[in-house]
Every structure is written in C-alpha cells, then in structure tokens.
Amino acid sequence: MTTKFIKPAGPIARMHRPAWLIAATTTALAVMAGGPASAAEDATLSAGDTAWMLTSTALVLMMTIPGLALFYGGMVRRKNVLATVMQSFAAACLMTVLWMIAGYSLAFTDGGAANAFVGGLSKAFLAGITKGSLTGTIPESVFMTFQMTFAIITPALICGAFADRMKFSALLWFLAAWMLVVYAPITHWVWGGGFLADAGVLDFAGGTVVHINSGIAGVVAAMVIGKRHGYGTENMAPHNLVLSVIGAALLWVGWFGFNAGSAVAADGAAGMAMAVTQIAAAAAALAWMFAEWVVIKKPSVLGIISGAVAGLVAITPASGFVDPMGALLIGLIAGLVCFWAVAGLKKALGYDDALDAFGIHGIGGIVGAVLTGVFAVEAIGGTSGLIEGNAGQVMTQIGGIGATIAWSAVATFVILKVIDLTIGLRVAKDVEIEGLDINLHGETMHN
C-alpha cells in the first residue's frame, strides 16, 4: 500500500520503517521518521532538525570530496592518482546536475502505476520545490540536497573497482546512466515508497541502496572491463597511504552525517545512530587489524583503515535499529568477513576489483543488511530482529539484498556493454602502461 507513504501533492519523507509498522505504531514514531501522510500534513519546520540536516548534508558531501577521492587516490600508483581523484570530483559535479534534473524526482515522487519500482517526473528540474516546501520537519530543499550527496557518493564508490583502466568519457556516461537507471530506482524501492519499503526491508542509511548497490556494480564492472595490465605480476602497491588514511578519516567523520543524518531529525534516533556508527567502525578496524596480525604477521595501516570503512559500511543499514551491543558484534563480524573477502575471496575468484569496492562495500553491505535483521531491537527502531525472536526479519533482509543485487548486476552489465560497443570502455594498452594522468588529463604529479 504505497499510498501510506506518499502524499501525491506534497513532500515525501525518507522512510526507514516498513508499512506495517507505521500503520501499527503511534504518532511519536511517525514524527521521528518524517511520518506518514497524516502526520506530514501537520508538520511544521523544526529549527533543530533543519540545523542538523544542513550539517549532515555538508558532512556527506565531504565523504566524497575529498574523503573518497583521497582514500582511493592514495591507493593507486603515482601515474594514476590525478585520474582517480578526478573521478570522485567529476562524479560530485555530474550527479549534482543529474539529481536536480531527474534523479530526485525518480527516487522520491509517486510513480503512479509503476510506483513499486520507480518514481515519476513530477519534480523534474525540482519543479514545485519552494522556500516553504517541507519534508517532514525540514525544508524539502535540505532533504533534496541531503539525498543528492548520497547520489554522489554511491556512483563514486564504484570507481574503485575499475580504477587505473577506464576511459574518462566512458566513465562519465556510465556514472550518469547508472545513477538514473540503477541508483534512483533502488532508492525509490527502499526510501521512496517502492516495493522493498512495503516488504519491510530495514535499511536505515543505505546498506542496500548505497553499499550493496555500488559493490555489486563494482564487481560486475571489474569483470566486464577486465584485469589491469600486469595484474598479479607488476607491483601495484599504493603510492601514498597517508592520503588514504586522511581519506578514510574524512569518510569516518562524514559518516556521522550519513547515518545520524538519516534519522532526518535531531533526536534520540540520530544520537543512537551516531553512537553505534562509532562503535562499529572501531570494532571492525580492530578486528581487521588483529586478523591481519595473525594471518600476515603485521598489523598494517591499510588494514586498519580498510577495517574502519568496512565497519562503517556494515553499520549503515543497522544504525537506526540496533543497540551498542549489536553494533559491536556487527563491527567485529564485518571486519573479519571483509578482510577475508579482499585477501581470500578475491584471489580465489580472480576478478580485479582494484580498490575493493566489492570486497568492502558489497560484502560489508551484505553482512550489514543481514545482521540488521539479526540484531534489530524493538526498543531502538521499533522492529525486532532474530535475537528478539523475529527470524522472519532476516528473510526479509535477504529478499531486499537479492532484489538489489539482481537489478544492480543486470542493469550495470547492460550499461557497460552498450558503452563498450559504442565509445569503448577501456583505455589503450600503452595509455594504461604510461598512466592515465598524463594521457587522459594532460597533467602529472610532480615531486
């Protein structure tokens, strides 16, 4: 029943709670979440909520530029560092414009007959959004921009998988098509009143929408474009891990906007989301570090920062539903599983996910989405998970994961094939060997 979520003429709240729950719970919960139609009609602007969401929006933008740009930029070889940071920066610019033109509308408006799968174009070019428009208790302009920063980072995350070898023109076409065809619809499924919201899938801040989605797109892209020249024989060690540490730290801090901002309010839900985010990130960082210490004999810098990001990814869907104990366990499990994914699974399967977009965001997102169904406690987010006897929630979560993987994989594959057959995906071999910086952008890093 999507009409529970969507008031056709008015602003649409980002919903984290399933339809059956909203129908069954009280006004207090409705106000927390932005509310169903009846509550939204009565809503007035909250200065506190608005202040926090303005801040969160800036924090999430910081995750991509410069956070992700530096995290990825430090991990590539010196000859590709500018091309890599360019990918994040260009993604931020291109997604902003596309979100304004159509992305926001496709994700967050009523799609009519197709509403289970995608929104409509009634807010294309942000039509009808005025200074006075509200989404819940905040201006719709703020909500739209907050969501825009998610639409920026998600495609940018994919770039880690095909780093060092994609044409810049192909990259722009791919990211643009992917955001409109994959990201906006899946966002609609989960947060815009689509079928996953109806099914009761819990995804507080983007475990399926952002991380599984980008991770799966990444591994598909890595397979379609092929391995880097010299993969497995040449030294592809990171050229400057200090950049990656700075990037990971900016991602971590920015993630408070991502998760606590997804409460769309300055309230107890946001506070608890912040706390569990911090706990899971730290637990996963330590889990990865100690696992590496045991297996590889040294606790590496790249290991601890990768673990922190894995924990942040895994807590993302859970951050409005679990308590600190759940966060601790989610972090520990995510750190271990993601370490195995990048050091073991990747080798076993043989794809070249250059910067581990799949190993960390895909696998970490799946771990987080499943464990949200395990560790959800009713006292935090209104839904019980397996530990409170609701085994069905785990199955609901798996259904959401499956739907996301299916659409992301198929649509990503088709988009990439179309680009490959038209303008070509991959740079020439000599360009790849000499480096993308000088060949694609006409610039190089100097000492």
Next chain:
Amino acid sequence: MKMLIAVIKPHKLDDVQAALADIGISGMTVSEVKGHGRQKGHTEIYRGAEYQVSFLPKLKLEIVCPDAIAGTAVETIQSAARTDQIGDGKIFVTDITEAVRIRTGETGDAAL
C-alpha cells in the same frame, strides 16, 4: 685523486658525514637511489596482495679526496656505515684525473 662511490643505508648518512669530517673530508655529493645486491629487496603485503620490491632505497655518496687519505676514507666510511646486517651497501674506488674549483680556477688537490 680518488673518487669513492659509496652506496649506503639512508639512515647511516649522518654517521658517515660526521666520521668523514673528522678526517678532514668536508665535501660530498649525495643522491637518493634504488638498488639491490645480495639482499634482493623485500616483500610488501597490501590487503593480502604480495609485492616483491627488489629495489630498495639507498643513498649514493660521491667523494673525491687526495690519494694520500683515500685508504683511510674507505675505512672510515666502512666503519661508520656498518650495521652488520645484510644490505649495508658497497664502496667503489676509482681514479680521478682532474678537478677544478669553478669559482677560483684552482686545480688538483687544491680544488677539493
């Protein structure tokens, strides 16, 4: 005149420089180089991917000195640069036929 070409571990530069100053050698040219001898590099591991790094960072010192102190200088460098670990480096000695101080035009030992 002799030229001593010493390839040493980077962290031993200060020790070598001080020891050479004690025997009256005050000038040298230092370059950052990479290389390997018997040490054959080391292994780095990033997210489980192992890379064999065969060329390690070293410093190359070029010192020109009068024939009379060349032997002492070699011994001085050897004792100052030594850690007794593999990878301490090497010293090469070669003849120099002429030296000119650009500012004054002095030649031979006087130019050093």
